[in-house]
Structure formats: structure tokens, C-alpha cells
Amino acid sequence: MEVIFLGTGTSQGVPMIACDCAVCTSADPRNRRTRASIHVVMDGLHVQVDAAPEFRLQCLREDIRQMDFFILTHGHADHVVGMDDLRRFCDLRGGTALTVYTTDEGMSRVLSIFPYAIAERPVTKGYAAFKLIDMPGVMDLPQGTIRSTLLPHGGINTLGLVFEEKSSGRRLVYYNDCKRIPREAVALAQGADVVVLDGLRVEPHPSHMNIEEACAAGREIGGKATYLTHLTHGIDHATWSEKLAPQGVQLAYDGLRLKV
Numbered sequence: 001m002e003v004i005f006l007g008t009g010t011s012q013g014v015p016m017i018a019c020d021c022a023v024c025t026s027a028d029p030r031n032r033r034t035r036a037s038i039h040v041v042m043d044g045l046h047v048q049v050d051a052a053p054e055f056r057l058q059c060l061r062e063d064i065r066q067m068d069f070f071i072l073t074h075g076h077a078d079h080v081v082g083m084d085d086l087r088r089f090c091d092l093r094g095g096t097a098l099t100v101y102t103t104d105e106g107m108s109r110v111l112s113i114f115p116y117a118i119a120e121r122p123v124t125k126g127y128a129a130f131k132l133i134d135m136p137g138v139m140d141l142p143q144g145t146i147r148s149t150l151l152p153h154g155g156i157n158t159l160g161l162v163f164e165e166k167s168s169g170r171r172l173v174y175y176n177d178c179k180r181i182p183r184e185a186v187a188l189a190q191g192a193d194v195v196v197l198d199g200l201r202v203e204p205h206p207s208h209m210n211i212e213e214a215c216a217a218g219r220e221i222g223g224k225a226t227y228l229t230h231l232t233h234g235i236d237h238a239t240w241s242e243k244l245a246p247q248g249v250q251l252a253y254d255g256l257r258l259k260v
Contacts, residue, residue, distance in 0.1 A: 001040065001041065001042045001043070001144075001163065001165040001168065001170050001172060001259075001260040002040070002041040002257060002258065002259055002260065003038055003039070003040050003041075003172055003174075003194065003196075003257070003258050003260060004038065004039040004040075004041075004062055004064075004255075004256075004257050005038055005229065005252045005253065005254060005255065005256040005257075005258075006034070006037045006038060006039055006052065006055070006058035006059070006061075006062060006064075006254070007033065007034035007035045007036045007037050007052045007054060007058055007254055008033050008034075008036055008229045008230065008231055008251075008252045008253055008254055008256075009033025009034055009035055009036060009230070009231060009232075009254075010033070010035075010036075010078075010200060010201075010230055010231060010232045011035065011076070011077070011078040012232075012233075013033060013034055013035055013054075014031060014032060014033040014231070014232065014233045015032070015233065016233050019233060021233055022236065023233045023234070023235070023236050024233050026236065028236075028237055028238060029253075029254075030237035030238075030251075030253035030254075031233075031236060031237050032254060033231060033253070033254055034052055034053075034054040034057070034058060034254055035052030035053055035054060035078040035079070035082075036050065036052065036078065036079070036176055036177075036229055036230045037049055037050035037051060037052045037055065037058065037079070037082075038050075038174060038196070039062070039064055040163055040172065042141075042143045042144050042163055042165045043142075043143035043144060043165055043166055043167050044143060045068050045141060045142075045143040045144075046064075046066040046067050046068050047067075047068060047069060047070075047071060047146070047163075048064075048067050048069075048070045048071070048086075049070075049071045049073060049161065049174060050071075050072060050073055050079040050080075050082075051070070051072075051079065051080065051081070051082030051083045051085065051086060052078060052079065052081075052082045053077075053078065053081050053082055054082065055082030055083075055085045055086075056082070056085040058254075059085070059088075061254075061255065062255065065092075066089075066092070067086070067089040067092075067098065069098065069099040069100070069101065070083075070086060070098055070099065070100045070101070070130075071100075071101045071102065071135065071146075071159065071161065072100055072101070072102035072103075072106040072110065072159075073102075073106070073158045073159040073160075073161070073176065073177060074102075074103065074105060074106055074109075074153060074156055074157070074158040074159065074177060075102075075105055075106045075108065075109025075110065075156075076177070079177070080106070080109055080110065080113065081113070083100075083110065083113075083114060083117075083128065083130070084114065084117075084128055085128075086098055086128050086130075087122070087126060087127055087128035090122055090127070090128055090129050091125065091126065095121055095122060095125060096120070096121060096129070097119060097120050097121060097122075097129035097130055097131040098128070098129065098130055098131070099130075099131045099133060100130045100131065100132050100133065101133050101134070101135040101136075101139075102132065102133075102134075102135055102159070103134070103135060103150075103157065103158075103159060104134070105156050105157070106159075107132050107134075110130060110132060111132075114128065114130065117129055117130045118130055118132065135148050135159055136148065137149075141166075142166070143165065143166055143167075144163065144164050144165040144166040144167075145163075145164045145166075146161060146162070146163050146164075147161070147162040147164070147188055148160065148161055148162075149162075149182070149184060149185040149188055150182075150185075151175060151177070151178035151179075151180075151181065151182065151185060152178060152179050152180060152182070153177045153178050153179060153207050153208075154179070154206060154207030158176070158177045158178055160173070160174065160175040160176075160178065160181075160185050160188075160189075161173070161174045161175075162174075162188050162189055162192065165260070168260075170193045170260045171191075171192040171193050171194075171260075172192065172193065172194045172196070172260050173188075173189040173192045173194065173195040173196060173221070173223065174196045175189065175195070175196065175197050175198065175217075176196065176197070176198045176229060176230055177198055177207075177208065177230060178198050178208070178209060179205075179206070179207050179208060179209060179213075180209065180213070180217070181197075181217045181220070181221070186217075186220055186221055189221045189223070190221055190222055190223075191221075191222055191223065191224075192221070192223045192224070193223065193224050193225065193260050194223060194224070194225050194226075194227065194258060194260050195218060195221050195223030195225070195226045195227070196226075196227045196228075196229055196252065197209065197214045197217055197218055197226065197227070197228055197229070198214060198228075198229065198230045199211050199213075199214035199215075199228030199229065199230065199231065199235075199251075200230055200231065200232055201231070201232040201234045201235060202234055202235075203234075208230065211228070211235070211240070211244075214228050214249075215244070215247050215249055218247075218248075218249055219247075225248075225250070226248060226249045226250065227249075227250050227251065227252040227256075227258075228244075228249060228250070228251050228252065229252045231251065231252075235251070237251055237253060
């Protein structure tokens with residue numbers, strides 16, 4: 001299984017507009033963060049999780065050419081507004097709708113932003129078309145299993161995802177955009193090969209885990225490797241990589257590719 005980090009930044013991205021801080025002006029390419037999303041390849045199955053405002057540019061940068069279906073974790077702007085660029089994958093599928101798995105909240109947001117795209121086929125060639133489906137708790141596929149759980153994120157719940165590849169038995173956890181990891185989500189993730197967690201910044205935040213909370217959640221889950229994503233401009237990659245190394249925690253960065 002492979003996971004490609006298309007974006008690892010917070011909702012404002014890094015560099016942030018009109019900011020001259022050390023991270024925003026850094027020459028380290030790992031400090032340049034587009035909005036958060038991942039692309040997972042599981043025994044040849046291509047799954048896209050979220051679509052950032054930079055989704056088109058992310059796909060060009062990482063040469064994403066295939067998508068079997070799409071998972072929207074929640075309907076916040078930094079995860080949903082890039083969905084219009086899924087139109088190209090509808091074309092590549094022969095002009096049929098792309099299946100989108102999400103929550104009730106996610107469906108409501110997609111319906112309000114993309115009413116023209118809710119159809120079996122695009123209105124015309126080159127347009128997007130989405131088939132909206134409730135994300136099940138367990139999705140059994142020939143290539144493996146995708147399990148989902150709900151994570152608290154301010155006034156809504158976001159989808160936490162656990163991918164398990166059939167051929168290798170490897171497990172990838174993606175728990176992004178959440179304030180805490182509920183007991184059932186911890187149990188679902190325990191002992192995974194790679195765990196990706198929301199680790200926004202140093203200071204506490206009402207709807208995201210900060211670095212300290214994310215590290216504590218990582219210890220509780222006990223994955224073989226733990227990565228933090230959805231990072232603000234308060235987190236310098238080199239500095240915090242050194243600080244977190246003794247805890248066995250790493251920072252993800254745009255373009256990082258992991259073989260799970």
C-alpha cells in the first residue's frame with residue numbers, strides 16, 4: 001500500500017497570506033504546505049481522500065492519473081472546494097459519475113456547492129458528476145477493507161479512516177481534523193503500521209489536536225510509525241522533526257510518499 005501526501009497544511013496554507021514569519025519565508029520546501037489531503041493506492045485501487053483548493057496542482061505535481069472513488073471526510077472549505085477538479089477523473093472514467101463517500105454533513109455541503117454535479121453523468125463533457133453515498137462503517141473490497149469512524153471536530157463529526165490492504169495485511173490510519181480520538185477510534189487504529197494524525201500547532205485549539213495532544217493520541221494508538229499533518233505556519237519542519245524524534249513522531253510534508 002502507498003499513501004501520497006498531496007497536502008499537509010492547515011486551512012490557510014503555508015506560507016500564509018501577508019506573513020513574513022520564519023516559516024512562511026523559509027527556503028525549506030517542507031515548510032510549503034498546501035491544504036491537507038491524501039491519495040491511497042491499495043493493491044492497485046486508487047482512493048482520494050478530500051480535495052483541497054490546490055487539488056488540480058497537487059495532482060499535476062504528484063502525477064495522479066487514476067481515481068476509483070473519492071472519500072470526503074467533512075464539508076469544510078479546505079477539504080471540499082477542490083471537488084470541481086474531479087471533473088477530469090469523470091472524463092477518464094468515460095463520462096460517468098464518480099462515487100463520493102461521506103457523512104450526512106458532507107453530503108449537505110456538496111449538494112449546496114455543486115448542485116449541478118449530482119447526476120449519473122456530467123451535464124456535458126468536461127463537467128463533474130457525483131454519486132453521493134453514506135460512508136459505511138466497513139467497506140469490503142477485493143483489494144482490502146476500509147473502516148470508518150466518527151471523530152469530533154468542533155460542531156461536526158469528521159470521518160476517520162483505517163485502510164487494510166488484503167495482500168499485505170498492512171494498515172494505514174488517517175485521523176485528520178479532530179479534537180480528540182474517541183475510545184472506539186483508538187481501538188480501531190491500535191497497532192497500525194502507519195498512523196496519520198491532526199497536529200495543528202503548539203497552542204491549544206477548540207476543534208483540532210495540538211502537537212501535545214496528537215503525540216499523546218499517537219502513544220495511545222501505538223502505531224509502528226506516527227506522522228502529523230494539517231500543520232500551521234507555527235511549525236518549522238526541521239525544528240519540530242528534531243523535537244519529536246525522541247517520541248517516535250514525524251512530520252508529514254507535501255509530496256511525501258510512504259510505502260506502508
